[in-house]
Amino acid sequence: MAAVDMLRSADEEVIYTCIYQWVQREAPTSVLERFRALFTELKCGNPSVVATLEQLILRPEASQRFRFILNRSCYILINHWQNQSQHRWAIRQLVDILATPTPLRGGDRGKTVGTLRRLFQAFQGTDLYLRLCQTIALLEATDEPAENQPLACLLRRYPYLYEAQLAGAEDRQQFQEQLDIVHKLQTQVQQQFEHQLGRYVTYEYRRALGATKNLEPVKNPTMLTNQELFVAFKLFGTKVDNGLTYQERAEQFLRENPEGQNYRRYKYNLAAYLIAAIPPSKDRDIFERKLYQFMDELFPQFDTQGVNDFLITRTCSRLLNFLVIENNKDANHKNFIDLICQLGPTKMVGLLLKIVLICKKVKGYLERLICLLFNRYADQAQGQVRWLIKVLENLKLAFSLHFGIVDLRFIRQLFA
Numbered sequence: 001m002a003a004v005d006m007l008r009s010a011d012e013e014v015i016y017t018c019i020y021q022w023v024q025r026e027a028p029t030s031v032l033e034r035f036r037a038l039f040t041e042l043k044c045g046n047p048s049v050v051a052t053l054e055q056l057i058l059r060p061e062a063s064q065r066f067r068f069i070l071n072r073s074c075y076i077l078i079n080h081w082q083n084q085s086q087h088r089w090a091i092r093q094l095v096d097i098l099a100t101p102t103p104l105r106g107g108d109r110g111k112t113v114g115t116l117r118r119l120f121q122a123f124q125g126t127d128l129y130l131r132l133c134q135t136i137a138l139l140e141a142t143d144e145p146a147e148n149q150p151l152a153c154l155l156r157r158y159p160y161l162y163e164a165q166l167a168g169a170e171d172r173q174q175f176q177e178q179l180d181i182v183h184k185l186q187t188q189v190q191q192q193f194e195h196q197l198g199r200y201v202t203y204e205y206r207r208a209l210g211a212t213k214n215l216e217p218v219k220n221p222t223m224l225t226n227q228e229l230f231v232a233f234k235l236f237g238t239k240v241d242n243g244l245t246y247q248e249r250a251e252q253f254l255r256e257n258p259e260g261q262n263y264r265r266y267k268y269n270l271a272a273y274l275i276a277a278i279p280p281s282k283d284r285d286i287f288e289r290k291l292y293q294f295m296d297e298l299f300p301q302f303d304t305q306g307v308n309d310f311l312i313t314r315t316c317s318r319l320l321n322f323l324v325i326e327n328n329k330d331a332n333h334k335n336f337i338d339l340i341c342q343l344g345p346t347k348m349v350g351l352l353l354k355i356v357l358i359c360k361k362v363k364g365y366l367e368r369l370i371c372l373l374f375n376r377y378a379d380q381a382q383g384q385v386r387w388l389i390k391v392l393e394n395l396k397l398a399f400s401l402h403f404g405i406v407d408l409r410f411i412r413q414l415f416a
Contacts, residue, residue: 012069014052018044019073023080028090031077032097039070039120040102042113057116066119071128074098075177082139082181091136098123098132135166135181145223147383151374154382157223158392159186159193160399164364164371187405193396194406196221201233222393229397232346236353236398241277246350247402249273250357263311264303267295270315273358274351283342290335294322316359323351324369331376345390353398363403370395 022031038044042054057066077094081087102117123129134155143156155161162182196218203218204226222229234240241249253273257266271291278284298318302311323339326332340348356363374392377385400406 011052011056012065012072014049015056015069016072016076018046018049019076023077028081028087028093032090032093035073035077035094036097039073040117042116053116054112057119058112062115062119063122067123067126067128070120070123071132072177074132075181078136079177079181082184088139091139095133095136098129131166131178135178138162138166139181139185145382148381150379151382151385151388152378154389154392155374156189158374158396159190160367160396161371161374162186164368165374190400191405193221194400194404197397197400198406222397223389224393224397228346228390232349232394232397233401235346235350236401246277246353246357249277250354253358257307259308259312260306262303263299263305263307266307266312267298267315268292270319270358271295274354277350277354278343278347287339287342291322294319312359313361316355316362317365319355320352320362320366320369323348323355324366325372328369328372331372333373333376336373340387340391345387346394349391349394349398352395353402357402 019035022034026034034044038049038053042050044050056062056069059065074094078091081090102120138156141153141156143154145154155165162185163179166182167179200218200220203215206215220226220229224232236246239245239248244252253269257269271288274291275284275288278287298315299311305311307315321328322335324333324336326335336348339351343351352366356366370392373388377388382389
């Protein structure tokens with residue numbers, strides 16, 4: 001079986017190598033025509049490539065494999081053209097080719113060409129095609145807020161959602177070109193936001209000192225009000241948790257709760273760690289009771305055992321489910337809504353941040369949960385989901401301060 005897989009991979013690489021050569025040597029117009037001819041006519045001027053594709057589409061597994069071949073071939077082109085501003089127009093034309101019906105007809109190799117066209121058209125009904133269209137929409141999108149526009153239009157603002165939204169969970173080697181595009185755009189947008197954030201905070205600090213006479217005003221790069229933004233800065237970056245920052249408190253928790261500790265005690269210490277930064281109130285009492293009940297019922301079979309890395313990761317993942325989405329299939333998020341109403345979006349994000357800071361392995365899982373919420377409300381007007389936008393903006397800020405590309409430590413000092 002392994003030999004068959006290697007042969008299959010080698011055959012597919014013939015197709016990919018040919019497309020790499022096209023896009024590196026020829027103008028986009030010529031490449032687009034070659035792409036269309038190869039995948040709808042079984043023609044490209046290279047007999048060995050045509051023969052290889054013909055063999056691939058006649059194999060029993062072609063109905064499953066062809067979609068991946070076509071998907072990767074598209075991303076080879078997109079990745080190349082995206083890096084050259086004068087050629088980005090070709091990306092939209094590539095999608096037009098994918099979306100154009102390819103009528104079945106006879107002629108030489110009619111049966112094979114017919115099979116190819118059926119496979120080509122079937123690609124439009126796959127998740128791969130949907131994600132490809134979403135990726136291109138993201139590349140073309142602006143991120144300007146508009147009350148009457150759907151939440152989906154704001155995806156570009158949240159680079160921490162890109163991979164969960166666009167890259168899929170399948171074999172990452174099959175999606176390397178797609179991941180390259182996502183990661184490049186993610187880095188670009190995140191870095192731009194952090195630079196804007198640094199400039200804005202510096203400007204506001206100087207304005208407070210009356211030293212902005214010759215400075216051009218800098219716009220708030222978030223969708224939070226100035227007051228909401230500065231409250232978030234203080235919560236995520238200064239000493240608010242028993243005289244410690246969130247980062248310092250997380251480090252203290254890890255020192256005091258090492259691997260090997262009794263799991264039941266670990267769970268209760270974790271609950272106390274999460275509750276500590278929430279000011280006393282009736283809402284805090286309600287949350288505290290729910291949280292301890294959840295901890296009581298979480299993996300009771302391990303209560304007398306020592307914790308290890310695997311159990312810590314599972315515990316933090318389940319805790320994120322409890323706080324954000326209890327059931328991934330139907331995106332049940334009643335607790336999430338209740339907690340936002342009780343604590344507000346900033347403190348809610350603070351809870352999520354505290355979990356990620358003690359178990360960085362669950363950051364990607366949190367991003368996937370938030371992505372599910374984003375998609376749940378994607379068609380709703382921005383004005384109707386301000387509460388979710390505030391969560392998204394707070395999370396972007398929290399991630400920038402703690403996991404960002406640009407050094408924003410000076411911001412913490414300004415708010416200390």
